[in-house]
Structure formats: structure tokens, C-alpha cells
Amino acid sequence: RDNDLFVHDIDKGLETALTDDGSDTILNGTLSWVYWEEIFDRQDIGYWWSDDAKSIAYFQTDESPVPIAHFVDFKPAVPNVITQRYPKAGMANPVVRLGIIDVTSRRTTWADLGEFEYLVRVNWLPTSDRVSVQTLNRPQDELDLFYVDRETGESTFVLKETDAGWVNVHDDLTFLDDGAHFIWQSERDNYAHLYKYTLDGALVNQITAGEWSVRSAGGNPRKTIAAIDSKKDWIYFSALEKSSVERHLYRIHSDGSGMQRLTNGDGAYSVHFSPNGKYFTAQFSNIGTPPGLSLYKNDGTKIKDISRPNIELAQEMDFHSPELFEIPTRDGFLMPAEILKPKDFDPSKKYPVIMNIYGGPSAPTVTNVWSRAHYFDQILSDRGYLVVR
Known part of the structure; x- marks a missing residue:
């Protein structure tokens, strides 16, 4: 509240301020716009409790170096003017540092991380005596873990x-129950894969490998590890191994052996595991089939369908689906694409084309999935347009 951190004792009904220097430019435990938008995927994640609940790691942000921008809010009948700290390309970013505050004493210890531009991830170690911190330089081609x-x-x-281009930030840092290892994601071989490390940062082995990438399939868009069974040494993850336009669930041992695909069919799955890791729900759809939800055992055995695809509604709406195809690029890469044609499409006629492109890195727009974006595309198609992505 008011850019300060507070704790509330539920049993005693007592509120205590942990910081007291919050202001318009000093933010404690809450994010500046650039961190909210570009680093934490539009989530206000600015503080992290230790597992023993004795400490909180938090960001303190100084926004005073960031220029103020003005925007017209056109939604009201009488437009408002919005002011916001907004760093444009080449201008100063907010200055962020990591504090670790003892909840009882309210004493903050500041992390000594040397020089960096961005603090991008914070994760407590299970022992609660240390916190892991990831930093990026301004070109975003060097990421350090401390x-x-x-x-x-x-x-x-x-x-x-x-990386010669940029390092993609991920949320696959996972500390294993043995207290001696962690799992890490890297694109060092040009594909995003999982690696096993000792706790002090020595590489043990590459876990997943091949000319395909691990990729999120539900929930956190930067997290591909869905669950870990430490007793049986299974790592459950989602990936593009079957197809770059599909999302499937797999499992593999931490030494890289025994990889199995647990989901079937042509399309994309969104997967969520139960807390004990014994079951998962999977929402499945493809470009021509609406979503359905099913319950599975962790070995991929289906238990029951929870919700079947509403094909009848799609037919009632006269919904027609795009066609998937590939466009060869100059370097030989087959770029996935899709095209939606009018229902009465005549190949002998010319049609206006709307080409929908998003140029952001690591943000593909073509997937073999039932997408909400296709609903608006139907309107365009019904008015005689070809819609290409």
C-alpha cells in the first residue's frame, strides 16, 4: 500500500509496516511499468516469502531517472490524460535493487550483486538461508545466476x-529434493532444453536434446516443467518435439533417459498437475476442434472426460477453420502459417488479404489450437477477406 510493504497477522488482526520510504518514485515490493510489462508478464510480482516465513525478498525500485510520458485515455466520454514513467529505447531504466527483510526485526539486508541492468527472477532455495537471483545486462545477451x-x-x-541475440528469461529453475541439484533451461545448442546442475553450478548432464524445444503448455508462459516425481526420478515437461505448432506433455528421467510422450493426437494441450503429482488435467483442442478437458494419471492413462468439445455449437455458429501451411524463408526455414478463406472461396478470383503479424521474439502466433483470435477472423472472412497469420 502506498508503495510500501506490510504484513498482517491474521490471528492477532495486527498490521505492521515493513518499509516506510515508499513514494511516487520509490516502490517497495511492487513493480514499475517496464518490469510489469516486459519482465514479469504483466503480473505485479515484487516480493517473495522464504519457505520458513521468516524473511521476504523484495524489489526496491527508484523510478526517478525514468522520463514521464503522457497518454490520452480515450475510453471515457471526456478523455483523461494519463501520466506514467515510461523508458523509451536508449533512455534510463528504473534502478532496482533486492532487499531481504527479516519480518520480526524489520531489518533489510541489501543484496550485493555487482553491476547489472535488470533483476529478472528471484527464487528462494528450499533451505531458506539463501535466495537465487538472476540478472541481465542491458543488451539482454548475458544472464547471471547468483x-x-x-x-x-x-x-x-x-x-x-x-547468446549472440538475446537470452530468453524462463521459470524452469527447480531445486530438487535431494538438496544437491537443480534443473535449468538453456538455449545454448540453439534449442531450449533442460539441464541438470549440482547446487554449486557444475553441469551434470543435458536432460532433453534434439532439434526441438521445450515450451510451456498451460499456466506460466515461461515455465515448461509441469511436475517432478523425485522418488521415481520423472521430470514432466511440455515441448514441441512432435511438431512446432503443437504442445504435448512428456516425461523423462533426470539423466536424459526414458523420454515418453504422454499425450496423443494432432493439436495442443494445456496441462495442470495435482499438488501430489499423481494426476493431471489436460485441455485439448486443434484448429478444427473446440477445447475439451480430461483427467489423466501421471503415466498418461485417461481416467475420464470432464468436458467434451462443443462441436455442435461450432456447427451452429457456422464456424469454419483456417488451414495450416508453411512458407519457406530465404534461409530455408519452413515458417508455420495459417490462412482463413471465405466459405464461398473461389480460387479463380482475387481477394483482399489481411496479414496479421506479431514480430516479438519467442511469441509465435500460429499453433494447431482452437484460438479465440479466430472468432474475429470469422467476421473478416464473412466479409470477403483472406486472413493470414
Whole structure:
């Protein structure tokens, strides 16, 4: 509240302020616009409780170097003017540092991380004595992973990721139950894959491999690990192994052996596991089939259908689906694409074309899935347009 952090004791009904220097430009535990939009996927994630509930790691942001921009809010009948700290290309970013506050004493220890431009991820180690922190440089081609001691703020370097283009931030850092290893995602071989490390940052082995990438299939768009069964050494993850326009669930042992695909059919799955990892729900659809939801055992055995695809409604709406195809690029890459044609399409006629392109990195718009974007495309198609993505 008011850019400060508070704790509320539910049993005692007592509220305590942990910070008291929040202002228009000093933000404690809440994000600036650029962090909210570009780093944390439009979620206000600015503080993290330790597992023992004794400490909170939090961002303190100084927005004073960031220029103020003005926008007209056109939604009201009488437009408003919105002011916002907005760093344009090449201008100053907000200055962010990581504090670790003891909930009882209200004492903050500041993390010593050296020079960096962005703080991009924070994860407590299960022992709660250290917190992992990921930093990026401004060109976003070097990412460093550190452990920070919660008592002293001293940092220990763990590993570095580099890329000639940019390093994609992920949420696959997972500390294993043995207390000696973690799982990490990297694109060092030009494909996003999972790797096993010792806790101090020594590579043990590559877990997934091949000319395909792991890819989120539900929930967090930057997290591909869906669950881990430590007792049986299974890592459950989603990937593009079958097709770059499909999303499927797989499992594999941490040494890279025994990989199995657990979902079937041509299309895309959105998967969520039960807390104990024994079951998962999977929403399945493809470009011509509306979504259906089913319950499975963690070995891929279907238990029951929870909700079947509403094909009748799609037929009642006279919904027609796009066609998937590929466009060869100059370097030989077959770029996935789709085209929606009018119902009465005549190949001998010329039609106006609307080409819908999103140029952002790691953000494909063509997937073999029943997409809400296709509803508006129906309106365009019914008015005689070809719609291409």
C-alpha cells in the first residue's frame, strides 16, 4: 500500500509496516511499468516469502531517472490524460535493487550483486538461508545466476548464460529434493532444453536434446516443467518435439533417459498437475476442434472426460477453420502459417488479404489450437477477406 510493504497477522488482526520510504518514485515490493510489462508478464510480482516465513525478498525500485510520458485515455466520454514513467529505447531504466527483510526485526539486508541492468527472477532455495537471483545486462545477451545470503547480502556466482541475440528469461529453475541439484533451461545448442546442475553450478548432464524445444503448455508462459516425481526420478515437461505448432506433455528421467510422450493426437494441450503429482488435467483442442478437458494419471492413462468439445455449437455458429501451411524463408526455414478463406472461396478470383503479424521474439502466433483470435477472423472472412497469420 502506498508503495510500501506490510504484513498482517491474521490471528492477532495486527498490521505492521515493513518499509516506510515508499513514494511516487520509490516502490517497495511492487513493480514499475517496464518490469510489469516486459519482465514479469504483466503480473505485479515484487516480493517473495522464504519457505520458513521468516524473511521476504523484495524489489526496491527508484523510478526517478525514468522520463514521464503522457497518454490520452480515450475510453471515457471526456478523455483523461494519463501520466506514467515510461523508458523509451536508449533512455534510463528504473534502478532496482533486492532487499531481504527479516519480518520480526524489520531489518533489510541489501543484496550485493555487482553491476547489472535488470533483476529478472528471484527464487528462494528450499533451505531458506539463501535466495537465487538472476540478472541481465542491458543488451539482454548475458544472464547471471547468483545465490544471495539472507543474513549478509553477499552473493555467490553460480552460472552465466550468453547468446549472440538475446537470452530468453524462463521459470524452469527447480531445486530438487535431494538438496544437491537443480534443473535449468538453456538455449545454448540453439534449442531450449533442460539441464541438470549440482547446487554449486557444475553441469551434470543435458536432460532433453534434439532439434526441438521445450515450451510451456498451460499456466506460466515461461515455465515448461509441469511436475517432478523425485522418488521415481520423472521430470514432466511440455515441448514441441512432435511438431512446432503443437504442445504435448512428456516425461523423462533426470539423466536424459526414458523420454515418453504422454499425450496423443494432432493439436495442443494445456496441462495442470495435482499438488501430489499423481494426476493431471489436460485441455485439448486443434484448429478444427473446440477445447475439451480430461483427467489423466501421471503415466498418461485417461481416467475420464470432464468436458467434451462443443462441436455442435461450432456447427451452429457456422464456424469454419483456417488451414495450416508453411512458407519457406530465404534461409530455408519452413515458417508455420495459417490462412482463413471465405466459405464461398473461389480460387479463380482475387481477394483482399489481411496479414496479421506479431514480430516479438519467442511469441509465435500460429499453433494447431482452437484460438479465440479466430472468432474475429470469422467476421473478416464473412466479409470477403483472406486472413493470414
